[in-house]
Amino acid sequence: MLTRFSFEKLSECTEGFSKKLGDGGFGSVFQGELGEEKVAVKRLEGARQGKKEFLAEVETIGSIEHINLVRLIGFCAEKSERLLVYEYMSRGSLDRWIYYRHNNAPLDWCTRSRIILDIAKGLCYLHEECRHIIAHLDIKPQNILLDDNFNAKVADFGLCKLINRDQSNFGVVLMEIVSGRKNIDNSQPEEDVQLINLLREKAQNNHLIDLIDRHVEDMVSHQEEVIQMMKLAIWCLQHDSILRPSMSTVIKALEGAISIETLDTNSVMPVQDNPSTYSVTSQASMLSGPR
Template sequence: MQAKREFCTEIAVIGNIRHVNLVRLRGFCAEGSRRLLVYEYMNRSSLDRSLFGATGAPVLEWGERMEVALGAARGLAYLHTGCDQKIVHCDVKPENILLADGGQVKVSDFGLAKLMSPEHSAIFTTMRGTRGYLAPEWLSNAPISDRADVYSFGMVLLELVHGRKNRSTMTSSTMSGGTSGGDDDYFPMVALELHEQGRYLDLVDRRLEGRVSEAEVARAVRLALCCLHEDPAQRPSMAAVVRVLEGSVPPPEPRGDALGFLRLYGRGY
């Protein structure tokens, strides 16, 4: 009963959220052990279908990808700072970013979201989220804050650049000139290595056939890596992420010493 009361309380709060980049919750069910959420319809489905779609599917152009990143970032920033109670989404991934005609981008699926009281900067909670997008603090039983969402967003941003899942295997032909091209490469680690070499265009989805701006790719990669810093306090806020994606401020510089843990993560995939 306690779990049901908490679920209903949190859904009531989430149901009252209004933001152009957050999908509207139309209804829910909490009968017995069953939980059902009903959202508004988005006719282009989730980002993963457009980004990781089958061969021959229309390719998301670079500008579209950055609009998706900006829309999702704005939605998450609103959850973190625009509500009476801070909301940590806890499951940011392409499957939970919905698209519709007219360039609509909306973050969805608040089934794992947690509310935070204004006086709390972090909370302890049971592990929730999706493998490949989990921030390190989830695995060490450390307190969870909104910066866990920032980490997950960083992974999504790298996937928007590369056009493949962060944990998928890669072949030697994936990276032109590849210093890192083995089958077991973990893309975030490859992104860090090529960032350090200034080889940003080698990270871009090959389906785009060069239709990108190197300066914009560098900005996206640097921002994504900063979102992946192991220490949550070293990650930018989602509001700061929005400003970088809008181009109003330059991206921060990733710290290599704060990203070494990716090697350990990579071995796990």
């Protein structure tokens, strides 16, 4: 059962919203304490629904439970304020560990591949298994949270309906994890700014090895496995959404139950990336299966 908190209580537990953990497309997140339990309090921005619709959506989100989904503990709906209270994830968001901006130790290949599998399992549950099928439309490293042991959990699922978002591509996140760079990186030479365009070029020239994150020697020593992971990303990024794998198929590929060795990366090209968005804009009706 979700707990309904007063705005005053959440302001108190976050010390006046003073300990900011981060900003996201849906609002700011603050660290709080409820008794001896640490929590993350998200103060939503841009929520345009009335209280009745908000409560109905929160009830749906709160009924979903999976080991690879961040758990919703409670909420607040007072006047124009809309807040959500989540379990606290000690390692923060994945972007802090793959973009090399926070002086964190680089993640080894074993950890990265496990994180990718965790993300796939969380999305598979949302898209194919839970009673309320939810298409997560804002998948990006900022919305993947890590616990003490670097187990990954998907956050912000269901919020696209509250905030009106319509973006997603699991293959983009996968490529960011294995390459250690952003999808759109303006610090790169002009021809390399867009990761997915670069992926297309390297696949055509059979030079996928060039995209492996070179910050970690361990990544290079596992280059064959990393390249197979890139081929899986390409499969997820095909032009024709009908040909993209379902998340359950992605999990089988990650666990070795099916092979992607035979995938022709020259005939299966990823979609053209759009520099104005985080990832390729897709219609919500197309997102219940693939990704």
